[in-house]
Amino acid sequence: MGSFEFVREHSPYKNREALLDDYTPDTLVGRDSELEEYHGALQPAIYGEQPDNIFLYGKAGVGKTAATRFLLDKLENNADDYDDLDIFTELVNCDGLNSSYRVASHLVNTLRDPANRISETGYSRSQVYELMWDELDTHGGIILLVLDEIDHLKDDSILYQLSRARENGNLTEARIGLIGISNDLTFRDGLSPKVRSSLCERSISFSTYDANELRAVLDQRREVAFKDDVLTEDVIPLCAAFGAQESGDARKALDLLLKAGDLAREENAERVSEEHVRRGRDLLEREQVARGIADLNDHERLVVYALATLEAEGETPARSREIYSRYKALSVTAQREALTARWLREHLDDLAMLGILSVSEINEGSAGGKYREYALQQDLAVVLDALEETLEAMGVHTSVKGYV
Numbered sequence: 001m002g003s004f005e006f007v008r009e010h011s012p013y014k015n016r017e018a019l020l021d022d023y024t025p026d027t028l029v030g031r032d033s034e035l036e037e038y039h040g041a042l043q044p045a046i047y048g049e050q051p052d053n054i055f056l057y058g059k060a061g062v063g064k065t066a067a068t069r070f071l072l073d074k075l076e077n078n079a080d081d082y083d084d085l086d087i088f089t090e091l092v093n094c095d096g097l098n099s100s101y102r103v104a105s106h107l108v109n110t111l112r113d114p115a116n117r118i119s120e121t122g123y124s125r126s127q128v129y130e131l132m133w134d135e136l137d138t139h140g141g142i143i144l145l146v147l148d149e150i151d152h153l154k155d156d157s158i159l160y161q162l163s164r165a166r167e168n169g170n171l172t173e174a175r176i177g178l179i180g181i182s183n184d185l186t187f188r189d190g191l192s193p194k195v196r197s198s199l200c201e202r203s204i205s206f207s208t209y210d211a212n213e214l215r216a217v218l219d220q221r222r223e224v225a226f227k228d229d230v231l232t233e234d235v236i237p238l239c240a241a242f243g244a245q246e247s248g249d250a251r252k253a254l255d256l257l258l259k260a261g262d263l264a265r266e267e268n269a270e271r272v273s274e275e276h277v278r279r280g281r282d283l284l285e286r287e288q289v290a291r292g293i294a295d296l297n298d299h300e301r302l303v304v305y306a307l308a309t310l311e312a313e314g315e316t317p318a319r320s321r322e323i324y325s326r327y328k329a330l331s332v333t334a335q336r337e338a339l340t341a342r343w344l345r346e347h348l349d350d351l352a353m354l355g356i357l358s359v360s361e362i363n364e365g366s367a368g369g370k371y372r373e374y375a376l377q378q379d380l381a382v383v384l385d386a387l388e389e390t391l392e393a394m395g396v397h398t399s400v401k402g403y404v
């Protein structure tokens with residue numbers, strides 16, 4: 001039996017927290033043109049003028065939030081140099097506050113002192129708006145409100161209200177600048193025309209990072225997070241290359257570097273090596289697939305399993321009709337009534353969106369017509385691992401493991 005002492009051994013880190021998601025780096029690399037445009041859009045605020053409303057869009061992990069934190073911190077600091085200027089900034093994540101009512105009551109409470117806060121329920125929406133206008137005008141000055149993950153808002157009333165507050169006579173003292181952030185490229189087009197034109201007075205697009213830009217991001221973070229010389233030389237380029245493959249997402253590249261560092265520390269290794277990165281990637285991939293599959297219902301899992309068995313037999317890419325007949329057979333074993341072929345076709349696309357399977361569109365020209373083919377996007381063994389428990393519970397045997 002071990003002695004279970006806690007002892008510090010080799011740790012590659014000097015500041016591990018610098019690799020976590022909420023860390024704001026001192027400077028942003030690889031975002032010059034985006035920052036320039038964004039800076040220009042915010043510039044009127046330093047003159048005490050209301051800036052245009054701004055809409056930022058681009059895929060996950062391309063620095064939209066980081067750029068916002070970075071520029072707003074700078075703006076607040078620089079504003080201290082001007083006595084006649086009062087700039088207040090607030091960042092709200094609409095994933096947590098997903099209705100106009102909740103955003104408005106949050107704003108009221110942010111501006112009030114703690115003893116006077118209102119409860120999150122119990123008012124009508126128009127009452128909450130009245131309270132909000134009062135607080136905003138009492139505060140006055142320039143108020144920059146960031147709505148991150150704005151596509152999670154269930155209704156756009158607050159967007160309309162805030163973006164037109166002065167025009168509609170709701171505010172006379174305060175000047176509001178709205179900044180909306182979204183990964184969902186279709187969100188803007190889905191807005192009603194009047195909200196779109198006022199929210200998106202300026203739209204700034206953030207491009208994905210290429211491997212070189214990711215290297216620069218990682219190199220900069222390495223300096224803060226790791227002790228000198230603890231990474232072998234291929235670690236950063238490899239994390240960057242994987243990050244670039246994963247749709248140029250800086251968060252994924254940083255997560256991978258963290259995972260590699262953690263593995264090295266667990267093993268008490270003197271240096272973090274390429275091998276730690278490869279194993280780290282494997283672990284992250286498994287976690288991601290497991291999370292995706294955990295969110296599926298039993299029928300969706302049977303579909304994934306149906307495709308997995310086809311893959312194991314070398315029958316992929318497969319058409320939906322082949323997947324359907326396998327799924328139907330599995331449903332019988334699982335004593336579930338199979339859903340329709342149409343349901344399956346729709347769900348195959350959903351599963352593709354989750355990154356569990358891949359789709360390709362085949363066009364055979366005038367003779368054969370167009371159809372879709374599906375394959376597993378993830379490693380077969382990883383998928384089977386994630387499915388194992390449910391399959392057993394459903395009475396479907398996992399003999400396909402023999403193929404792996």
Ligand SMILES: Nc1ncnc2c1ncn2[C@@H]1O[C@H](COP(=O)(O)OP(=O)(O)OP(=O)(O)O)[C@@H](O)[C@H]1O
Nearest residue numbers: 021025028029060061062063064065066217250251
């Ligand atoms: N240019 C950069 N330099 C340094 N770190 C960066 C840079 N871009 C992104 N990061 C880091 O990558 C992570 C993800 O970035 P960020 O949260 O800004 O992405 P995002 O575009 O807002 O995506 P999401 O909508 O998924 O949050 C953060 O930890 C951030 O600090």
